[in-house]
Amino acid sequence: MNYPGTPTAAGADEAAPPETDYRIDVTESLVERTLRSLKHNDLFAVFDQQGNCRGGASGPDGLFYKDTRFLSHLMLRLCDSEPMQLGSVVLDDNGAMVVDLSNADLHSPSGAIWLHRESVHLQRFKFLSGNAAYERIRVRAFDPVGRTMSLSLEFHCDFADLFEVRGASRMHHGKRSIAVTSDREVVYRYVGLDDVAREAVMRFDPPPSEISEHNVRWELDLDETPEQTVLWQVSCRIAGEEDEDRAPAAAYRAMRRGRAALNTERVQASSDNSLFNAIIKRAWSDLDMLVTQTPHGEYPYAGVPWYSTIFGRDGIITALQTLWCAPSLARGVLKTLAALQATAIDAKADAQPGKILHETRGGEMAALGEVPFGRYYGSVDSTPLFVLLAGRYFERTGDIETIRQIWPNIVAAIGWMDDYGDEDGDGFIEYSRMTEQGLSNQGWKDSFDSIFHADGRLAEGPIALCEVQAYAFAARKEAAPLAALLGETAMAQKLADDAEALRQAFEDKFWLEDLGTYALALDGKKQPCRVLSSNAGHCLFAGIAAPDRARRVADHLLGQRLFSGWGVRTIASGEARYNPMSYHNGSIWPHDNGLIALGLARYGCKQEIAAIFGGIFDSATYNELRRLPELFCGFARRKRSGPTSYPVACSPQAWAAATIFALISASIGCEFDLEARELRLIDPVLPGFLDELTLRNIVIGNSSVDIRLTRAGDDVTTTSLRRSGASRLTISK
Structure with missing residues (x-):
């Protein structure tokens, strides 16, 4: 999104956001008014x-x-x-x-x-x-x-x-x-x-x-x-x-x-906790409301009121979080973004061939170029995330026809990553805007002051974000078997080799041994931004982190500086620009926590997942509609008090609504093997507020299964309630 946070440690010349960051002017908090x-x-x-x-x-x-x-x-x-x-x-x-x-x-x-x-x-x-x-x-x-x-x-x-x-x-x-x-x-x-x-x-x-x-x-x-x-x-x-x-x-x-048509291909979740059931029901309802029929399929618009349109990054992350329980949503996202992929250089739109859309707008100001968002491509992460989603969608569904249909778009996206995304040839994807009208920061934290050094200085570009390199690594890993399946053997090998080369270079340049985490970013001089941030958690989500380093990152994410009790903050307390009331420099975003939880699951950090799940669940119970908003403030949790609301947060917001499903998947360790028609649960755990969780209509190829998980202390037992077709359920540590 593009609402700058509030700087706290910058000089006077950095105190106000540049006009081109399209901030939302705030004269009244929406928290003061209950809007519907x-x-x-x-x-x-x-x-x-x-x-x-x-x-x-x-x-x-x-x-x-x-x-x-x-x-x-x-x-x-x-x-x-x-x-x-x-x-x-x-x-x-x-x-x-x-x-x-x-x-x-x-x-x-x-x-x-x-x-x-x-x-x-x-x-x-x-x-x-x-x-x-x-x-x-x-x-x-x-x-x-x-x-x-x-x-x-x-x-x-x-x-x-x-x-x-x-x-x-x-x-x-x-x-x-x-x-x-x-x-x-x-x-x-x-x-x-x-x-x-x-x-x-x-x-x-x-x-x-x-x-x-x-x-x-x-x-x-x-x-x-x-x-x-x-x-x-x-x-x-x-x-x-x-x-x-x-x-x-x-x-x-x-x-x-x-709306009824949206309910046919999704997992139905219920539990012994009525508040959790209400949160699940609201999350599905919010997604149903935000999903919009486009000429290319269903697409989750980002959020109401400010972002009720197609956002590339938001749609992809929403699809990734719900992929295990509603895979058809990913198909619409992939087809829509493929149709809107850039095919030429357009500096006014930050567009280059193969780049995936940031956002599109249909209003008068966009049509006249008063804002650059008619079709705007100023996000550095949408393109590798698009490739990553395509690979994981195929793993989940086996839908080779959709992959064949968008394969030229996948190839073009990889071409952008190799060429335009890495103009200096160092193996890392960097961004710098092509027009002064464009966004100054082009990762998911796109406030003007969100990428900075330990002393509070804003990073100067081109900027290489840690999570973008992680997404690029995962994208190549996911695309390699697709290329092999489609007969592109040489391309498959190159993708695998490039992924491994990127992994090694990433560990060498981004790891900060003294801090025990990955740098927020490298600036234009290849100097690391030595800042403790939630971005490192996305490196776990993408699987680029070495296991021993992932464990140290996890310790930070659940440490007192980053974990507020409600969730993981975007920036750790004590950092130069930390401000719990800012948009990106200390606030808590549910989707950020959802991706972090999926990353923790990859490295077996199940107790950390339970802590995040508990905090996010508790925060939703304080919302009148049992809804997760776009974000809330990062103040430390206080007894007998709910989280502090952010004044102009979108509610509902698609990737916030999808977070609860990512947390379920991370907790139960949900994996699919379509060839074996197998649902695998890796070391399933349930958070303390759930003693029983029932999941119905988990589709595995042409089969489906209903399961129930029951917690007794720290132990979780799993029961198969129904099977259709030749599906199998396995549980492992």
């Missing part, structure tokens, strides 16, 4: 607890379609008074938002109460489908009212680009217009500087008693008809697109059918 999010494909909405949105400069509220905010303000009133909130929930599957409201005490001009509070109940039911938001408002009187009551909606559409909502300023805009086109329709229209016409079409049923450009009003006689229903919708239209407009009931069914 809905999403369906390219449409997402952010509402307050009452189902309203205030938009403007006050926050991310609104209805967004393809990086443009179509609805920026919405307010419901009863008799010109805001109703009182009774309850507000998003359904467990994230399919709809339900708000229960009641009237406040209503006064006549003389001051006398003419209707006591809690006499009228209002229920708002909101959902998204296709390119439209729908709402049903049901009003019911439980006491005589004695007069008609007005129900009104106030609304506005600002057509702000998402980057404007994030804080970017623009001097010029296109032309806006508003028209009341019938007794039940209002149309907002905007023709941007990109010459694209966008419309927000509002329809109301029944026709309101009054209608104007920013307001509608119904007069309700609740004594005559105690229960009445109002329907309204706003459709987001972009010129040249096919209109997906549907009646509310049909739209709701279509949305539900799409």
